[in-house]
Amino acid sequence: MAEPLSTRAPSSLTLSFVLLAVSAGVRLALAFGTDIYFDEAYYWQWAQHPAWGYYDHPPLVAWLIAALGVRPTALLCGAGTAAAVWGLARDVYGSREAAWRAAALWSVVPVGILASVWATPDTPLLLCWALSLWALYRERWVLAGLACGLALLSKYPGVLLAVAFVAACVRARRLPAGAWLTALLGVLLFLPVVLWNARHDWVGFAFQLKHGLGGTGGWRSFGEFLAGQLALGGPVLLPLLCVYVLRGPKEQFLLRAAAAAPLLLFGYASVGTRGEANWPATAYLSACVGLAGMRPGWFRAAALANLAVVLAVGSHLLFPVLRFERDVPLARTHGWSVLSQLTEPSRLFPGLEREDVAGVYTPSYQHASEVAYYTQLPTDTAGEARYSQYDLWPELVVTPGQDALWLSEDRAPPEELVARFSSVEGPVELPADFHGRRVHTFLVWRLRDAKP
Known part of the structure; x- marks a missing residue:
């Protein structure tokens, strides 16, 4: 399967440097050329309320955003992940050329691009996962204990690292004594998250179990899972990953197990529920290291296929040419900054000043977070909003006589909210365009004179 590294074509090293340079340019262009995505705004909201846990995920992404900012967190973690992949591949193969191939291939894996541009829990998870494997x-x-503990503080599936390591120990019939120290450090770092969950009726664990393993699915949802992996992992990298897991070198069993664990778990879960395509993202870290030792032609095919996907999607997000009836990627990455106009409510409702507005209600945590990020106004969810971290925080305080705003894209304020105010005015449209395309049409209502 693998051939001597000395016979590799020199062109693969040149291609590696080109891939790394192009990838860096794409990441920077997307980071500076797109608005804060609503999940990023949600985690930014978390960062304003430091804690050991949150409803959806552990706290590390919020801590990093609080320390570094939103996009710097993604860019720095992305660079660190590529460096960790480089170091791991160098030690696996004893070759800098193989290390550059692995890092370059990872730099153009679409799911890796996403995590290194938009700050989500995957952003620190991928970095900590790569450091843990190394x-x-x-x-x-x-170091393994600290990295594994930080992986658990990033996202609950970080526990799959332990599954992969135990599988490798069982296969080798050897449990190193130092592994107990790794386990102890990992547990100690994660223990505060467990205690936070215990104080909040285990909401974080319960949500993830229901979100990841509950619901309804079938072969259709499994097909969607496979399509998502072909898109975010790569149309060539995914099948090569399967080859690596099944037939890779025996001495790389730990890496193969670390790739298999998330793919098998979330692939199985997709039969029972509709999941997210990014969930098995960590599997592709091992894939890039494994592919660095395969035939040069396979490396080039996987790298160029992924580069084509990254350039096609990236160019559409920055300079859209094609038109789609429902352009979800464009709507998610553009048009949100127009919400900053809410800081001057008199432009929408004459006579209404910012100091008269107690806050903004929305029907979802996504809209509430975007409004909070771009306006710094207090926000809350109302109506039939999905349960979220907002339900664990204190409700928005509106004193008698104060006004509030309701913002949505498709619905009027709910009756239970309207009943708390003397009258309602609106809606006023707040359109958001990008390169001549309407990506959002926000509707704003004024809720006047809160009742006692």
Whole structure:
């Protein structure tokens, strides 16, 4: 399967540098050329309320955003992940050329691009996962414990690292004594998240179990899962990942197990529920290291196929030419900054000043977070909003006589909210365009004179 590294074509090293340079340019262009995505705004809201846990995920992404900012968190973690993949591949193969191939291939994996441009829990998870594999491979048990603990603080599926390591130990019939120290450090770092969940009726664990394993699905949802992997992992990389998992070198069993665990778990879960295509993102870290030791032609095919996907999607997000009836990627990445106009409510409702507005209600945590990010106004959800972190925070305080705003894209304020005010005015349209395309039409209502 693998051939001696000395016979590799020199062109693969040149291609690696080109891929890394192009990828860096794409990441920077997307980071500076798109609005804050609503999930990023949600995690930014978390960062304003530091805690050991949140309804949806553990806290590390919020801590990083609080320390570094939204986009710097993504860009720095993305660069760190590529560096960790480089280091892991160098130690696996004893070759800098193989290390550059692995890092370059990872740099154009679409799901890796997403996590290194838009700050989500995947952003620190991928970095900590790569560092954990590197430390476990070198049997640096203290570093492995710290990295594994941080992976768990990033996202609950970080526990799959332990599954992969145990599988490797069972296969080798060997459990290194230092592994107990790794486990202890990981548990100690994660323990505050467990305690936070215990104080909040286990909402974080319950939500993830229901979100990831509950619901209804079938072969259609499994097909959607496969399509998502072909898009976010790569049309060539995904089948090569399967080859690597099944027939990769025996000495790389830990890496193969770390790739198989998320793919198998979330693939199985997709039969029972509709999941998210990014959930098995960590599997592709091992895939890039494994592919760095395969035939040069396979590396080039996977790299160029992924580069084509990244350039096609990236160019559409920055300079759209094609038109789609429902352009979800464009709507998610543009048009949100227009919400900053709410900081001057008199432009929408003459006579209404900012100091007269107690806050903004919305029908979803996504809209509430975007409004909070772009206006710094207090926000809350109301109506039939999906349960979220907003339900764990105190309700928006509106004193008698104050006004509030309701913002939505498709619905009027709910009756239970309207009943708390003397009258309602609106809606006023707040359109958002990008390159001549209407990506959002926000509707704003004024809720006047809160009742006692």
